[in-house]
Amino acid sequence: MIRRPDAIRGATIVGTGMYVPDRVLTNADFERMVETSDEWIRERTGIVERRIARPDQASSDLALIAAQHALESAGLTAADLDQIIVATTTPDRILPSCACTLQAKIGAVNAAAYDVFAACTGFIYGLGLARGVIGTGIADTVLLVGVEMLSRIVDYTDRNTCVLFGDGAGAAVLRPCGPEDGILAVSIHSDGVLGDLLEVPAGGSLRPASAETVRDRDHFIKMRGRELFKVAVRGMEDSLRQALDRAGLSVGDLDLVIPHQANQRIIDATRERLGVPADKVILNIARFGNTSSASIPISLDEVQRQGRLKPGDHVGFVAFGGGATWGATVTRWTMPAPRRSQPVAAPGAEAEPQAAAPSPVRGTGS
Numbered sequence: 001m002i003r004r005p006d007a008i009r010g011a012t013i014v015g016t017g018m019y020v021p022d023r024v025l026t027n028a029d030f031e032r033m034v035e036t037s038d039e040w041i042r043e044r045t046g047i048v049e050r051r052i053a054r055p056d057q058a059s060s061d062l063a064l065i066a067a068q069h070a071l072e073s074a075g076l077t078a079a080d081l082d083q084i085i086v087a088t089t090t091p092d093r094i095l096p097s098c099a100c101t102l103q104a105k106i107g108a109v110n111a112a113a114y115d116v117f118a119a120c121t122g123f124i125y126g127l128g129l130a131r132g133v134i135g136t137g138i139a140d141t142v143l144l145v146g147v148e149m150l151s152r153i154v155d156y157t158d159r160n161t162c163v164l165f166g167d168g169a170g171a172a173v174l175r176p177c178g179p180e181d182g183i184l185a186v187s188i189h190s191d192g193v194l195g196d197l198l199e200v201p202a203g204g205s206l207r208p209a210s211a212e213t214v215r216d217r218d219h220f221i222k223m224r225g226r227e228l229f230k231v232a233v234r235g236m237e238d239s240l241r242q243a244l245d246r247a248g249l250s251v252g253d254l255d256l257v258i259p260h261q262a263n264q265r266i267i268d269a270t271r272e273r274l275g276v277p278a279d280k281v282i283l284n285i286a287r288f289g290n291t292s293s294a295s296i297p298i299s300l301d302e303v304q305r306q307g308r309l310k311p312g313d314h315v316g317f318v319a320f321g322g323g324a325t326w327g328a329t330v331t332r333w334t335m336p337a338p339r340r341s342q343p344v345a346a347p348g349a350e351a352e353p354q355a356a357a358p359s360p361v362r363g364t365g366s
C-alpha cells in the first residue's frame with residue numbers, strides 16, 4: 001500500500017549539541033605570525049580567540065562529538081536516524097561525503113547521508129531540507145550537523161583572512177511536530193555572480209591540484225572582505241524579514257536572534273537595520289571566530305543549555321556566506337529548558353598552554 005502523510009507535518013529541533021577543539025589561537029598569537037594587532041582584530045571583527053583542531057582530527061571527528069551530544073539531548077540513538085545532513089565547506093575528503101563518514105563513525109545504520117555545500121549559510125539550507133523531508137514524510141528523524149575545519153584551508157600568511165576563522169561543530173536532531181510549531185518559515189537565496197568574493201580557487205574540477213596551484217597558494221581561502229561586508233548585511237536583513245513575513249510574524253515577535261558569527265560589525269549593522277534590541281541577539285564570535293556553517297548550531301546549543309530558550313519562543317536564525325548564499329529561518333521553539341543551566345566557556349577558559357614560539361597551526365604536529 002502507498003504510504004502518504006495525511007498532511008504536511010511540521011519539523012522541530014528536539015536535541016542540540018556542539019564541540020570545539022581544545023586548542024586556542026589568540027589574537028596575541030597572530031601578532032607573532034602576521035603584521036596585525038589584537039586591537040585591530042577586536043575593533044574590526046570582535047574576535048578575541050578561535051579554536052583550532054589537532055592535526056589528527058578531521059571534520060567528521062568534530063561532527064561526531066557534536067552529533068553524539070545532540071542525540072543524547074534528544075534521548076535518541078544513532079539507529080533512530082533516517083537521514084544525516086552535514087553542512088560543510090571542509091569535508092574530510094571530496095569523496096566520500098563527510099555525512100557518509102559520520103554515518104559510519106556514529107553507527108547510523110538506517111540513515112541516508114549527504115553533504116550540503118552552502119558555506120556559512122549551510123545550516124540554514126540544511127534546516128530547509130530537514131523541514132522538507134520531515135514535512136513530506138520522507139524521513140522522521142534527521143540529524144543536521146554544521147561542521148568546519150577552516151584552519152585547513154586558511155592561509156596563515158594572509159592577514160586579511162587568517163584572523164577570522166576557527167574550527168568547530170554544532171548539531172541538531174529534528175523530528176515531526178504539529179504544523180504550528182517548529183520551523184515556521186525558511187527564506188534561502190543565492191547569487192553565483194558574487195562567487196569570487198569568497199573562494200578557494202583550486203582543488204576542484206576547474207583547477208585540479210598541481211605543483212603550480214600549490215606554489216600559488218590557490219588551495220587557500222581568498223576573500224574580498226569589504227565587498228562581502230555590504231552584501232552580507234543587506235542579505236541577512238532581507239532574508240530574516242522575508243522569513244518573518246512568511247511566518248506571519250514581525251521583528252517584535254522575535255524572542256531571540258541567532259546570527260551567523262561572521263563579524264561583530266556585520267551582526268551589529270544587521271541588528272540595527274532590523275531594529276532588534278542587542279540583548280536578543282546572540283554573540284559568541286569573541287570566543288570562536290567565524291566557524292562558518294558551525295556557528296549557528298554552536299550558538300544554539302549554548303543558548304539551549306543556558307536555559308535561554310523556552311517552548312513557544314520565536315527564534316530567528318540568519319546567515320550569509322560564500323557562493324554567495326544567504327538565508328533565514330523562523331522557529332517556534334519546542335524543546336524544554338534544561339533543569340539546570342550549564343555555563344559556557346569564557347575566552348581562554350579551556351585553553352591549552354600555548355607554545356612559546358608562534359607557528360602556523362597546520363602540520364606542526366602539536
Ligand SMILES: CC(C)(COP(=O)(O)OP(=O)(O)OC[C@H]1O[C@@H](n2cnc3c(N)ncnc32)[C@H](O)[C@@H]1OP(=O)(O)O)[C@@H](O)C(=O)NCCC(=O)NCCS
Nearest residue numbers: 036037040044120159160163225226228229262263320321
Ligand atoms: C575582513 C574585514 C574584517 C576587514 O575589515 P575592513 O574594515 O573592511 O578593512 P579593509 O578591508 O577596509 O582593510 C583596511 C586595512 O586593514 C588592513 N588589514 C586587513 N587585515 C588586517 C589585519 N588582520 N591586521 C591589520 N590590518 C589588516 C588592510 O590591508 C587595509 O590596509 P590598507 O588600507 O593599507 O589597504 C571586514 O571587511 C569583514 O569582516 N568582511 C566580511 C568578512 C566575512 O565575514 N567573511 C565571511 C563571510 S561569511
